[in-house]
Amino acid sequence: MSAVAEKEWVRQAKAQSALSKLFDWKPFLVVMCMLPAVGLLMVFLTYPLGLGIWLAFTDTTIGRSGRFVGLENFEFMLEDPIWWNAVFFSVFYTGIATIGKFGLGLWLALLLNNHLPFKSMLRAIILLPWIVPTVLTAIAFWWIYNPQFSIISWIFIELGLRTTNIDFINTAWPARWSLIGANIWRGIPFVAISLLAGLQTISPSLYEAALLDGSTGWQRFRYITFPMLLPILAIVMTFSIIFTFTDFQLVYAITRGGPVNSTHLLATLAFQRGIPGGQLGEGAAIAVSMIPFLVFATLFSYFALARRKWQQGESND
Amino acid sequence: MANIITRRSVLGAGAGMAALAAGGDAYAQTQVQAAAGVTAPTLPIENGATLRMLRPVRFVAPDEEVFRANCARFTQQTGVQVRVDFVGWEDINQQTAVTANTGAGPDIIVGFGDSPHIYADKLVEVSDIAEYLGRKYGGWMFAADKLGKRHGTNNWIGLPFGGTAGPLVWRKSAVNAAGFQTPPNDLPGFLDMCKKLRQAGKPAGFALGNAVGDGNGFANWLMWSHGASITDEAGAVSVNKPETLAALNYLKELYATFVDGGTISWGDISNNQAYAANNVFVTSNGVSLYFALKNDPATRPIADDTEHSFLPFGAAPSWPSAPLTLNAMVFRHSRFPNASKALLTFLMEQPQYEPWLNANLGYWAQPLNAYRDSGVWGTDPKIAIFRDTMNNRFWNGYKGPISEASGQANAEYVLVQMFASVAAGQATPEAAMREAERRARRIFRR
Numbered sequence: 176m177s178a179v180a181e182k183e184w185v186r187q188a189k190a191q192s193a194l195s196k197l198f199d200w201k202p203f204l205v206v207m208c209m210l211p212a213v214g215l216l217m218v219f220l221t222y223p224l225g226l227g228i229w230l231a232f233t234d235t236t237i238g239r240s241g242r243f244v245g246l247e248n249f250e251f252m253l254e255d256p257i258w259w260n261a262v263f264f265s266v267f268y269t270g271i272a273t274i275g276k277f278g279l280g281l282w283l284a285l286l287l288n289n290h291l292p293f294k295s296m297l298r299a300i301i302l303l304p305w306i307v308p309t310v311l312t313a314i315a316f317w318w319i320y321n322p323q324f325s326i327i328s329w330i331f332i333e334l335g336l337r338t339t340n341i342d343f344i345n346t347a348w349p350a351r352w353s354l355i356g357a358n359i360w361r362g363i364p365f366v367a368i369s370l371l372a373g374l375q376t377i378s379p380s381l382y383e384a385a386l387l388d389g390s391t392g393w394q395r396f397r398y399i400t401f402p403m404l405l406p407i408l409a410i411v412m413t414f415s416i417i418f419t420f421t422d423f424q425l426v427y428a429i430t431r432g433g434p435v436n437s438t439h440l441l442a443t444l445a446f447q448r449g450i451p452g453g454q455l456g457e458g459a460a461i462a463v464s465m466i467p468f469l470v471f472a473t474l475f476s477y478f479a480l481a482r483r484k485w486q487q488g489e490s491n492d
Numbered sequence: 493m494a495n496i497i498t499r500r501s502v503l504g505a506g507a508g509m510a511a512l513a514a515g516g517d518a519y520a521q522t523q524v525q526a527a528a529g530v531t532a533p534t535l536p537i538e539n540g541a542t543l544r545m546l547r548p549v550r551f552v553a554p555d556e557e558v559f560r561a562n563c564a565r566f567t568q569q570t571g572v573q574v575r576v577d578f579v580g581w582e583d584i585n586q587q588t589a590v591t592a593n594t595g596a597g598p599d600i601i602v603g604f605g606d607s608p609h610i611y612a613d614k615l616v617e618v619s620d621i622a623e624y625l626g627r628k629y630g631g632w633m634f635a636a637d638k639l640g641k642r643h644g645t646n647n648w649i650g651l652p653f654g655g656t657a658g659p660l661v662w663r664k665s666a667v668n669a670a671g672f673q674t675p676p677n678d679l680p681g682f683l684d685m686c687k688k689l690r691q692a693g694k695p696a697g698f699a700l701g702n703a704v705g706d707g708n709g710f711a712n713w714l715m716w717s718h719g720a721s722i723t724d725e726a727g728a729v730s731v732n733k734p735e736t737l738a739a740l741n742y743l744k745e746l747y748a749t750f751v752d753g754g755t756i757s758w759g760d761i762s763n764n765q766a767y768a769a770n771n772v773f774v775t776s777n778g779v780s781l782y783f784a785l786k787n788d789p790a791t792r793p794i795a796d797d798t799e800h801s802f803l804p805f806g807a808a809p810s811w812p813s814a815p816l817t818l819n820a821m822v823f824r825h826s827r828f829p830n831a832s833k834a835l836l837t838f839l840m841e842q843p844q845y846e847p848w849l850n851a852n853l854g855y856w857a858q859p860l861n862a863y864r865d866s867g868v869w870g871t872d873p874k875i876a877i878f879r880d881t882m883n884n885r886f887w888n889g890y891k892g893p894i895s896e897a898s899g900q901a902n903a904e905y906v907l908v909q910m911f912a913s914v915a916a917g918q919a920t921p922e923a924a925m926r927e928a929e930r931r932a933r934r935i936f937r938r
Contacts, residue, residue: 236896237589251934256927322753323762323771345754346916431702434756435913450586451704451903453896 230459237453248460258461261439265468268355268440269419275359276415277408280366285400287367288374298368305364313428316357320344320429344430347437354438357425362418366411373407374400413476417469441465523865524842530628532837533620541831542573546587547602548818549578551780554851562844563835572831585899591823599826600836605639605817605887608650609894612642615649616822616829621837622648629842630861633882635815640859643893651836654849654856655815655882658709658776659800666694666773667799674801675774679717679742682804686749689773696774697751697766699758700912702905705816706760708888709776711907712814714739716886717806722901722932723892729936730891731910731929735807740914740921747915756912768794776803778816779854779878800877814886818856857881897936906931 197203231248235241252258287298304312319326320343328340344350381399390398423442426432432439432447439447441461449458545563550556556578563574577598579587584603591597592611601607608615622640626632632640636652662675670688686696699706715721720735747755751772755762764781766772768791775781785795802811822832838844840860849858850868854875858866859882869879889898901907910928913919919927 237586239589239593320757321762322755322757323751323766324769328753340753342754344757346756347918350757430757431759433702433909433912434916435909435918437918447904452900453589453903454900 227459228463230455231463232460233456235455235459237450237455241456244456248457249464251457252460252464257436257439257444258464260436261441261444261461262464264351264438265420265440265442265465267351268358268422269416272355272358272362272419273412273416275355276362276366276419277412279359280363281370283363283367284370284374285396287371298371301367302364304361305368309361309424310428312357312361313425316353316425317429320353320357344434344438346434350430350434350438354426354429357429358419358422361425362415366415369407369411370404373404377403409476413472416472420468420472421465522842522846523867524846524862525630525865526842526862527628527630530624533624533833535621535830535834535837537570537572537831537834538828541828542575543600543826543828543831543835544575544577544598545600545602545835546577546579546584546591546598548581548584548604551855552783552851552853554853555848555855558848558851559839562839562848565844566835566838569838570831570834572828572835574835588821595823595825597825598823599828599832600820600822602653602818602820605635605650605652605655605815605819606889606894606896606899608639608819608821609643610896610899611821612649614824616824616826616832617647617649618651618822618833618836619646619648621833621840622651625651625837625840625860629840629863633859633861633880635817635882635884635887636859638887639817639819639894650819650821651840652859652882653818653820653840654852655817655859656778656856656878657813657815657881657884658706658778659811659813659877660803661767661775661777661781662799662801663694663773663794663797664799665797666692669694674799675804677802677804679804679806683742683746683749686746686774690749694773695749695751697755697758697763697772698775699760699763700747700756700908700915701758701762702908703758703760703762704903706758706763706777707905707908708902709813711905711911712886712888712890713776713803713812714743714911715907716808716812716890717804718742719807721891722907723889723898723936725891727892727895727936729929729932731932732925736925736928737921740911740924743911744914744921754915756916770794779875782874783853783855798874800874802877808886810885812886813884814888814890815857815881815884817859817882854878892936895936897938900935901932904931904935906935 191199198207230241232243232245233241234244234247283301287294287301291297318324322340322343322345325340325343327343328337331337331341332339342349343353377400381403382395385395385399420440421442422440423446426438426440426443427446430438432443436444441464445458445461445465447458448461449455452458547559550559560576563576566572567574584601585607587597588601588603588607588611591601592614595614622632632652635655640648640650640652642649660675666689667673667675667685670685670692672685672688675685676682689695698710700710701707715736718735718739720731720733720739722729722731724730751766763772763775763777764784767775767777767781768785779800782795782798782800785791785798803813805811820836822829822836826832839848842862845858845863846866849856849863849866852868854868854872857878857880858864864879869876887894888902889895892898906928910924913924913927914921
């Protein structure tokens with residue numbers, strides 16, 4: 176066989192166009208690929224945050240661009256008992272509500288983790304308070320806490336246990352506890368369902384082994400369930416703290432920060448000053464004053480979650 | 493709720509025109525006397541003019557229908573297209589602010605009383621049409637004059653369109669049973685009546701919560717009826733005065749007579765609910781409460797037993813109440829200022845204004861004296877008190893000039909919270925007064 180090998184055909188390499196050369200250039204490609212994400216972040220995160228911080232240093236009112244006034248807004252804020260009261264209530268509200276939500280949420284998750292009849296349906300029902308729009312919850316609670324028309328007062332009076340209406344939101348401390356109660360009611364499902372998901376990832380063999388070793392129920396919870404649940408507990412708690420601290424709708428719809436500003440959270444106070452009061456600068460300063468608290472909550476989660484022990488149930492070495 | 497009225501769509505505006513015609517029939521013989529021989533200022537309408545207007549949403553459906561029909565008729569007569577947007581009450585101040593400061597947006601805003609004073613520099617002066625309307629329709633009423641003219645001048649920057657107020661709303665049977673023909677017009681007598689009503693289990697209740705309308709109205713009445721005010725004539729803060737202290741001490745006694753459960757958490761709607769549920773027998777509110785009761789067969793007996801009267805004057809020479817006023821503004825950025833002024837004049841003229849006023853059933857009262865004779869004021873003797881709403885001699889921020897700060901003090905409930913903290917026993921009257929003074933100084937510092 177003497178076939179003359181045809182001269183090997185080589186595809187003529189086309190001269191690369193300038194455009195395709197550009198796209199082959201790695202730095203350019205990187206920039207182009209990052210651009211949409213960076214653009215979104217700039218437009219929807221960095222710009223509003225930056226604007227909010229800038230406004231906090233000006234005397235802007237609604238519709239009138241302000242002058243730079245330095246720290247004046249913050250100086251006034253620190254002298255303002257209403258702001259200090261809002262700081263106190265924000266921390267108190269977040270603290271007590273978080274404890275309540277996690278105590279009851281964990282308990283509920285443990286109950287739901289058992290084999291129950293109609294398990295799926297029960298779990299769906301549990302989620303209801305969380306699915307209902309917050310403002311509807313708030314309106315329902317507004318009626319429940321109404322000084323004249325509260326159904327709870329009505330029941331107590333009908334049963335002859337009281338002669339007057341219960342003071343839910345008419346004075347400072349009852350109003351604070353009432354709002355915390357509403358927030359806990361609303362927050363439990365989120366905690367319960369998240370923790371339930373965590374519970375289901377725990378291997379049953381651990382419990383079997385513990386049973387063989389003759390453990391008690393409390394020991395199984397303390398030495399298996401709780402450590403295994405910690406990673407998800409930490410992240411759910413971080414979210415919960417952030418959501419609670421920045422809560423707005425419940426308080427604004429039920430008390431509007433009253434009676435006499437005693438239930439203002441930083442978020443509602445910032446809104447009250449900024450939008451109805453028109454002082455965008457002061458409102459922004461109050462909003463900015465939330466940042467240290469939120470940074471603290473985020474750092475807490477970062478360092479807590481970075482611990483391998485929590486993630487893998489091993490020692491930290 | 494945008495509605496663009498064009499020459500063509502006017503033909504389709506049958507419903508509105510029918511409503512207008514119906515309104516016209518009911519009051520076929522107008523009693524409104526327009527002065528003869530007053531000539532309107534000449535306002536040559538710009539070529540190709542189109543107008544956009546914002547106003548607050550209606551109380552009652554015919555308000556919007558007649559308003560749109562009036563604008564449609566303007567389009568018919570002048571060829572100027574008019575688009576009217578109806579904006580929620582909470583939003584109109586913010587939208588006015590943004591319009592004024594961006595120099596873009598509607599040509600005309602029918603906003604609330606204070607707005608023209610806050611944005612005076614951005615507005616077209618409307619003295620020509622205001623003076624013309626005043627001459628033709630028996631003169632402007634006090635509050636209209638006060639809110640229309642720039643402080644201390646005769647230059648009109650706003651054109652008041654209507655006003656409403658919140659008088660004392662009371663149950664005749666309860667007040668009579670307590671031994672009073674009508675609520676006393678002096679402060680000690682009023683307190684005495686509230687005490688007796690409380691003993692009879694038919695208490696009074698006035699909002700002391702963060703309620704923009706009712707809360708501020710009650711707090712203002714407490715201040716003004718004791719001769720106190722948030723600022724003096726020059727606009728300097730004047731809360732820290734013996735008069736304020738007297739008002740606080742009075743409220744302390746009065747609050748003890750209020751409905752069980754208290755009113756410190758009351759919003760704007762709470763007194764309406766409590767009154768309609770036979771929980772509260774004396775309160776203060778706009779006319780809407782009466783109509784809501786009257787139009788519901790279940791509460792009709794309460795409406796029949798309801799009367800309106802002034803809150804006690806106390807130290808004030810007249811009813812201490814600031815009407816909520818609609819105040820129209822024409823913006824400098826409008827390319828068609830003449831068309832804008834022509835439209836406002838047209839809407840204020842008798843063939844348009846009277847049917848509109850009548851359609852509002854008394855929710856809005858006229859700013860011009862001649863319209864006191866409009867048919868609406870003869871329809872129900874119980875709403876007669878609203879007829880002279882615009883003759884009230886008080887305004888938000890009284891005694892000082894109307895400013896951005898006076899609006900802010902209202903929006904931040906400075907006075908309401910001063911009273912509420914004393915009522916709740918959270919602060920002594922002296923401490924509450926000092927705190928209110930501190931907050932007011934911050935707000936009025938500019």
